[in-house]
Amino acid sequence: xxxxxxxxLTIQHADPGSGNAHGGxxxxxxxxxxxxxxxxxxxxxxxxxxxxxxxKHKDTLDWDLSxxxxxxxxxxxxFWNAWGKKRPAHLSIDPRQEELFNxxxxxxxxxxxxxxxxxxxxxxxxxxxxLNFFEHFKGFVSLIGLVVQDLGRFIRSPRTGPWxxxxxxxxxxxxxxxxITAMVGFLIGxxxxxxxSQQLKMFGGDMYxxxxxxxxxxRELGPLLAAILVAGRSGSSITAQLGVMxxxxxxDAMLVMGVSHGYRLIMPKxxxxxxxxxxxxxxxxAMALIGGMVSAKIELGLSFRYxxxxxxxAVPVVNYSIGLLKGATFxxxxxxxxxxxxxxxxxxxxxxxxxxxxxxxxxxTVVIVADAVYAIIFSGVGF
Amino acid sequence: xxxxxxxxxxxxxxxxxEVGAPVVEIRKLWTQFGRTVIHQDLxxxxxxxxxxxxxxxxxxxxxxxxxxxxxxxxxxxxxxxVFGEDxxxxxxxxxxxxxxxWGMLFxxxxxxxxxxxxxxxxxxxxxxRALPEDVxxxxxxxxxxxxxxxxxxxxKMPSDLSGxxxxxxxxxxxLALEPRLLFLDEPTAGLDPDLxxxxxxxxxxxxxxxxxxxxxxTHDLDTLFALSSRIAVLAEKHVLAxxxxxxxxxxxHPFIKHFFLGPRGQRALEVLEERQTRDDTESxx
Numbered sequence: 319x320x321x322x323x324x325x326x327l328t329i330q331h332a333d334p335g336s337g338n339a340h341g342g343x344x345x346x347x348x349x350x351x352x353x354x355x356x357x358x359x360x361x362x363x364x365x366x367x368x369x370x371x372x373x374k375h376k377d378t379l380d381w382d383l384s385x386x387x388x389x390x391x392x393x394x395x396x397f398w399n400a401w402g403k404k405r406p407a408h409l410s411i412d413p414r415q416e417e418l419f420n421x422x423x424x425x426x427x428x429x430x431x432x433x434x435x436x437x438x439x440x441x442x443x444x445x446x447x448x449l450n451f452f453e454h455f456k457g458f459v460s461l462i463g464l465v466v467q468d469l470g471r472f473i474r475s476p477r478t479g480p481w482x483x484x485x486x487x488x489x490x491x492x493x494x495x496x497x498i499t500a501m502v503g504f505l506i507g508x509x510x511x512x513x514x515s516q517q518l519k520m521f522g523g524d525m526y527x528x529x530x531x532x533x534x535x536x537r538e539l540g541p542l543l544a545a546i547l548v549a550g551r552s553g554s555s556i557t558a559q560l561g562v563m564x565x566x567x568x569x570d571a572m573l574v575m576g577v578s579h580g581y582r583l584i585m586p587k588x589x590x591x592x593x594x595x596x597x598x599x600x601x602x603x604a605m606a607l608i609g610g611m612v613s614a615k616i617e618l619g620l621s622f623r624y625x626x627x628x629x630x631x632a633v634p635v636v637n638y639s640i641g642l643l644k645g646a647t648f649x650x651x652x653x654x655x656x657x658x659x660x661x662x663x664x665x666x667x668x669x670x671x672x673x674x675x676x677x678x679x680x681x682x683t684v685v686i687v688a689d690a691v692y693a694i695i696f697s698g699v700g701f
Numbered sequence: 702x703x704x705x706x707x708x709x710x711x712x713x714x715x716x717x718x719e720v721g722a723p724v725v726e727i728r729k730l731w732t733q734f735g736r737t738v739i740h741q742d743l744x745x746x747x748x749x750x751x752x753x754x755x756x757x758x759x760x761x762x763x764x765x766x767x768x769x770x771x772x773x774x775x776x777x778x779x780x781x782x783v784f785g786e787d788x789x790x791x792x793x794x795x796x797x798x799x800x801x802x803w804g805m806l807f808x809x810x811x812x813x814x815x816x817x818x819x820x821x822x823x824x825x826x827x828x829x830r831a832l833p834e835d836v837x838x839x840x841x842x843x844x845x846x847x848x849x850x851x852x853x854x855x856x857k858m859p860s861d862l863s864g865x866x867x868x869x870x871x872x873x874x875x876l877a878l879e880p881r882l883l884f885l886d887e888p889t890a891g892l893d894p895d896l897x898x899x900x901x902x903x904x905x906x907x908x909x910x911x912x913x914x915x916x917x918x919t920h921d922l923d924t925l926f927a928l929s930s931r932i933a934v935l936a937e938k939h940v941l942a943x944x945x946x947x948x949x950x951x952x953x954h955p956f957i958k959h960f961f962l963g964p965r966g967q968r969a970l971e972v973l974e975e976r977q978t979r980d981d982t983e984s985x986x
Contacts, residue, residue, distance in 0.1 A: 354878050355801050358831035367833060390879040392832065392840050399836060417910065425843040428852045430819070666814030666860050 323350040323387060324362055327369050345380035345408075346373060352386050352393030370400035380408040383415060394418045398426065454658070461584070461658050468578070468585040483586035484593075491552035491587075492594025496601060499547055503602040506543060507535065507609025515617045524618050528625055531610040532633040537700065540603035541641050542689055545648035548595060549681040553656040556587055557677035560660025561670045569661075579661070588653040595649025596642045603641065637700040644692055648685045655681040722785060724749050724882055724914050725770055730779035732765055739765060741938040743779070749881075752908060752915040752928050756960065757935030763918045764808075766935070767884055770916065771805060772796065783882070801829075803882040804875030808890060810867040812859040818845075818870045819855040825877040844873040848903060865896040869903075876907065885917040889924045901927050922961070922969035934960075 328347045350356070357363050373379060383389070383397070394415070403426050411419065436442065472479045514530050560583065563569045569579060607629075614620040659677035663669050725747035732740040739762035747753045755763045768774045769781050772788045781788045784802065786795055812821050822841045826832050832840075842852055848869040859867060868888065875883060888904065889897040901924050908915055919925055925932065926946055933943040936956045942949050950961050950970075960966065 354826075354829070354832075355798070358801075358829040363831045363833075391843055392826075392836065392879065395836050395839050395843070399839065421847070422839075422843060425846045426839065428842045428846060430838065430842065430852055430855055433856065664860065666858065668815035 322353075322356055324359065325350040325352045325356055325366060325386075325393065327366060329369075329373075344376075344378070345382060347382045347385060348397075349385040349387070351388045352396070353388055353390045354392040357393060357396070366396070370396065374400055374402065378408075379406060381406050381410070383409070383411045386412070386415070389415050389418060391418060391422065394422055398422050457662070458654070458658050461654060461661075464580040465585055465588050465654065468580045469589075471581065472585065472589075480582055480586045483582065484590050487587050487590030488594045490555075491548060491591055492597055495548060495551055495594075495598060498551070499544055499598055499602045500605045502543060502547060503540070503605035504609035506539065507531070507606035507611075508613045510534065510539070510606075511610035511613035512617055515614060519618070524620065525624075525628070527610075527614055527618065527620065528628040529632040531607065531614075532629050533637065535606045535610070536603050536633055536641050537637045538689070540606060541599045541644040541648060542685070543606070544595065544598040544602045544645060545652065545685045546682055548591070548598065548649065549652045549656075549685060550678055552591065553652050553681040554674050554678050556653065556656040557660040557663070557674045558670065560657060561663030561673055564661070564663050565665045565670065584653075584657045587657060588650055591649035591653040592646050593649075595652075596645040599641055599645035634700050640692070640696055640700060644689065647688055647692075651684050651688055652681045655684055722749075723747055723782075724784060725916065726782040726785075727766075727770070728780050728782070730766075730769070730781065731777045732762060732769070733777045738938060740776070743935075743939045745933055745940050745943065747914065747916055749914055750912060751930040752917065753931050753933060754917045754919060754925050754929040755933050755935060756919065756925060758956070758960075761935045761938075763935055764886060767886055767916065767918050771803070771884060772799075801878050802880055803884065804878070804880040805884040806868070806871050806875045806886065806888055808887045810859070810871035812862075812867060812871055812874070814859050817856050817858055818850070818862070821859070821870060822874045822877055825874065829878075840877075841873075844876055845870075847876070847907065848873045849899075864891050865893075865900070868892065868900060872903070872907075876911070879911065880913070882914045882916070885915060885919075887919055887921075888917060889919065889921050894923075897921070897924065904928060922966055923972065926969050926972075 326349050328349070330345050330347055357366070381397075381401075386393075398419070405419070405423070511527065511531055515524070515527055518524055518527055518530075560569070572579060572582065611620075611622055611625045614625060615622065656677045659673050659680065663673040723746035725745070727743060727745040730740050730743040731738070732743075743766075745766075755766060757763050765774060769776050770783060770788070772781075775789055780790075783799055786799065788796070788799070791799065812818075813824065816824065819841055822844055823837050826837045826840060842855070845852065845855065850866065850869050850873065854862070854866065854870075859870070862870065872888075885904070889900055892900060904915065905928065907913060915928075917924075917928065929946060931944055932946050932949045934941045934949060934952075934957060936954075941954060942952045942957065949957065961970075
């Protein structure tokens with residue numbers, strides 16, 4: 319590309335002998351290329367804006383733009399704004415530039431609509447927030463109703479059910495999560511065992527490590543860890559998948575063919591997570607206990623055999639059932655929450671990002687709330 | 702099997718003016734996706750101030766060619782020169798300079814869905830990090846006025862716009878930095894005939910006022926005949942013929958006969974001829 323001349327403004331003091339009396343003695347001569355790419359070169363615009371600002375509101379100036387090589391709308395707009403949005407009294411321009419200024423003159427009558435904030439804005443946003451909450455609540459309840467209806471349909475005629483979707487979802491949310499849940503479970507087991515053994519050593523209660531570890535992992539940590547990981551992994555992917563299907567009108571295409579979203583998309587995900595979450599809980603429990611065993615062996619010298627023999631006595635088997643029940647509930651909740659937010663995504667990119675974040679945060683919160691509820695319900699069971 | 706090595710039939714180039722250096726120069730271009738060859742030894746020149754339309758059946762790589770001119774895709778072999786610079790060998794600064802001199806209207810508009818119409822059009826101007834905000838505001842309103850969008854649409858989100866308005870807003874954004882070269886991908890696809898005619902008229906006006914060079918890909922024969930100063934026909938993996946529409950129509954090749962002189966083509970041609978005779982009689986009066 320060829321090098322283009324920079325835009326230049328020169329202020330000339332008129333020669334008293336030339337008889338050029340009307341300009342008030344000063345004239346501004348512009349030359350060079352006044353186009354957006356030459357103006358936006360480093361350092362060019364600053365000087366020009368400064369000169370133009372100094373010349374603002376001087377009506378007696380003589381403007382000469384006929385020496386400009388090339389002018390575009392943005393260059394012309396710079397002059398127009400410096401003239402206070404009207405043509406100056408003394409202006410000489412090229413006939414080719416006439417059209418540009420005519421257009422700018424026409425467009426300068428356009429006004430941008432002002433956004434006015436109401437003084438009661440805080441009440442409006444409070445009300446909108448409350449309404450939004452109730453709307454979400456209503457939507458969530460009706461989603462549960464929908465899934466129950468679809469389950470009824472599935473049980474009545476299981477042959478025509480969406481088996482393939484269910485199995486694909488179990489594979490994605492269950493099997494593919496084995497690696498991450500194993501790693502996190504193992505590490506948490508190691509850390510928990512290490513910290514507890516430090517404390518227990520002080521009281522000489524080393525052998526109670528099995529009780530502490532077994533109880534906390536099987537009853538609480540296993541289900542919770544698996545649920546948080548699944549909420550982050552599968553929850554976000556479910557929301558994003560439904561959201562993209564909304565953006566690309568795939569959801570509408572399904573409705574048009576008479577295929578219900580609930581039966582083909584939502585119910586299989588709920589069923590799949592209800593199946594794969596308890597399995598993941600078992601897996602995470604096992605990994606965390608193995609981690610704990612390794613750490614106990616190193617730290618306290620407890621043998622693997624002792625640990626495994628002691629475990630059934632330390633942890634009544636009902637705790638195991640509670641863990642599995644929690645797993646299934648968390649799975650169903652995660653699937654429902656992420657489907658709920660996925661279906662609410664509007665067809666634009668910002669809504670997609672926002673919806674996915676909200677979905678994951680809500681899913682994790684709901685899981686922890688449900689965990690607290692279970693802790694209260696089963697407070698007298700399993701000790 | 703037609704002879705693939707046959708050079709494109711060069712028809713009379715720009716009859717009215719002398720030929721300057723081409724704005725876009727494509728030389729010996731090959732495009733391959735896996736084993737499928739899309740373009741084979743393709744040559745094409747686009748000159749300053751013309752409206753060149755690329756036509757061809759589906760799958761002949763029209764949009765790919767457009768994306769290669771924009772540097773969004775690299776050809777397997779050969780070179781694409783825009784404003785005299787080889788696009789695959791240009792330095793980042795040169796490339797940025799080129800990008801500030803061209804605008805692209807994507808088929809679906811590709812407006813940023815998180816920004817309002819105003820912010821979409823202001824985006825390329827703000828990205829220069831030099832222009833003061835008051836100049837940007839006026840310039841955006843001017844661009845919106847140019848494409849026929851009133852200021853009442855400025856604060857709308859792209860999802861609230863109709864198809865025609867999305868195209869207009871996208872065109873305003875493509876024109877934001879006053880490009881010399883404008884690429885249009887299916888500019889009238891998805892618009893109803895009235896809107897499509899209005900959009901064609903808009904592009905004609907802007908082409909005249911802003912002295913643009915326009916490269917367009919279209920299937921719509923009405924748009925094609927109404928706008929193009931030259932047509933390049935892509936078939937058999939290269940440019941089969943290039944020249945003004947009347948000359949391209951005379952080329953004896955089954956694809957051209959089928960594409961332009963089928964029933965749809967005939968209709969479009971009739972409309973065009975009617976319009977021309979009307980213009981002629983008007984200019985005589």
